Amino acid sequence: MEIFLHAETWLALLTLTFFEVVLGIDNIIFISIVSNKLPIEIRAKTRNMGLLLAMGVRILLLLTITWVMKFTEPLFNVPHWIAEDGAISGRDLILIFGGMFLIAKSTREINHEMEGEDEDDQPEASGKSKVTGVIVQIILLDIIFSFDSILTAVGLTSEIIIMIIAVVLSIGIMIIFSGRISEFIHKHPSMEVLALGFLILIGFMIFLEGLGKEVPKGYIYFAIVFSMIIEMINIRVRNRRKKAKEEFHE
Template sequence: MEIFLKAETWLALLTLTFFEVVLGIDNIIFISIVSNRLPADLRARTRNLGLLLAMGVRILLLLTITWVMKFTEPLFHVPHWISEDGSISGRDLILIFGGMFLIAKSTREINHQTEGEEEDLDGGNQKKKVNVTGVITQIILLDIIFSFDSILTAVGLTNHVSIMIIAVVLSIGIMIIFSGKISDFIHKHPSMEVLALGFLILIGFMIFLEGLDKDIPKGYIYFAVVFSMSIEMINIRVRNKRKQAKEEAHE
């Protein structure tokens, strides 16, 4: 407990929590989109359960930090035109397959939007159970993919696992608080959902390239995300004002 009497401990905790939330933004958007395919009465419970289980997995990874760090060791070598350093590690494989998963899932969700495919979510209890299980599994898998970057960042900031765990708990709590509002907003505005899915494809491609040790400046991508979503927010406001003006004119 003596470490919590030091100012650098609290600074490390605040910094880690901030990084966990920032790195979890992509996760929140993905969770919001996949949970919106569930019946309304199951969405919040499924999101929260998925995030809590993901938190448990992330804490487990932190408790086995020595084992996790071994994932950065090369497993085999490849030509330099495939990977910058000519080797592929366990972390690289997770990022490569994770990026491919995110691209495939986001593309499928866009197809659902464009083709107007709707699953029978009001069918039997078995159908709902399968959907909930599938959504929770996807939340956990994606959280594991994003966990490696956050764990490596945490190791670089502090050597105390207890601080890392507290930062994870705080960040998951923040995600639980805001995921519902983000989910409702995305569900209410389909154009924002399509835009978010497009950027998830871009982020999936970035994760895939990162697995091949390609240096992609993340700042440019996140700036593009924020800028495009800001423009879409303005478009939504303009459409709402025009709709309101038409309704007032008819009255």
């Protein structure tokens, strides 16, 4: 425990927790959207259960860091027009299939919104199977995003205990804010469609990253934040107009 007597340890912990939260923003949005398909009384419980299980998986990956790092070693070669360096690793395969999963899932959710399908009106395929499906999706997506966060963690510190504490803190922050984000997205369908559109973009970015093609993430995240700020302004304008119209009719 002597490492906690050094200022650089706390700085590394603070920085790593910040990065974990930033890298988990996409995760929070996805979790909020998929959990909103469940009955309202079990949404929070399912979100928290999925996040806690995902935390367990991430800690397990950190404890087997040597094994995880082997995922960056090439498994086979492909033509250079497919992958930038001509080699595909285990990490690349996870990113490629993870990006495809995110694109397919987000497209399907947008289709539900456009068609006006309500899963609550569909025959109950058993509440347990729905909850299990949501939890599995949360864990799978967390594994996909875990590789970036683990590689970031290794670059910031060599202490496993610091990495684990940062993961626990970041998941705790996600649990606190995921409910509010989920409620906000459910209340404003236009924000949900916008978030799904950006999840498709992020899925495509992950897919390209798996092929070794670097995409400047800063530009994409700036576009996401900017678009969401504009949409929040639009929501406020619509609410004011609606309120003004109601007062006028009164």
